[in-house]
Amino acid sequence: MGPSGSGKSTLLQCAAGLVHPTSGRVVVAGRDLTGLSETQLTLLRRELIGFVFQAFNLVPSLTAEQNIGLPLRLAGHRPNRSAVAAVLSAVGLADRARSRPGELSGGQQQRVAIARALITRPAVLFADEPTGALDTATSRDVLSLLRGLISANGQTIVMVTHDPVAASSADRVVFVADGRIIGELAHPTAETVAMRMARLETPAC
Secondary structure (H helix, E strand, O other), X not given: OOOOOOOHHHHHHHHOOOOOXXXXXXXXXXXXXXXXXXXXXXXXXXXXXXXXXXXXXXXXXXXXXXXXHHHHHHOOOOOOHHHHHHHHHHOOOXXXXXXXXXXXXXXXXXXXHXXXXXXXXXXXXXXXXXXXXXXXHHHHHHHHHHHHHHHHHOOEEXXXXXXXXXXXXXXXXXXXXXXXXXXXXXXXXXXXXXXXXXXXXXXXX
């Protein structure tokens, strides 16, 4: 978390191997990303990393199950139907496998996007404002789903958010300002996060 322009998304992109950091190292699941070529990074992302964004980025002409299987097809693999059905069930959409994005609500589309990110069994799931386009009730449902993945499967999730309520579902909040990590908060609540953010966003006199 951090004020607008603080470097949150840049940090996320560096951690995910999308942007090369100007200094330091990025290690994901024991793999050092430093010095890897773009081809090597692409293969590593397919193997170890999942992405969920504020924009769902689903292909409108594909069904939910086809969208979920897309990362596997792009990697040259035929999607396993039982694996696709399992992740659809995990996100509560077992009965919407053949629905296209236009036939789904915003929350359901985000659930498909989460299932798509999970189909490769990533070591880390990076989420950039995953509830930013959703209403309050739907946001709660998506956050509950993400929290359940952590609790039930031990899934590691790194999330950028501006919402203290969303941040309160995390185990730890890292605060960023002016491109630097300036503090963290363990076992956050919406209130403690909001108080810390208010201090960050108050201009110095």
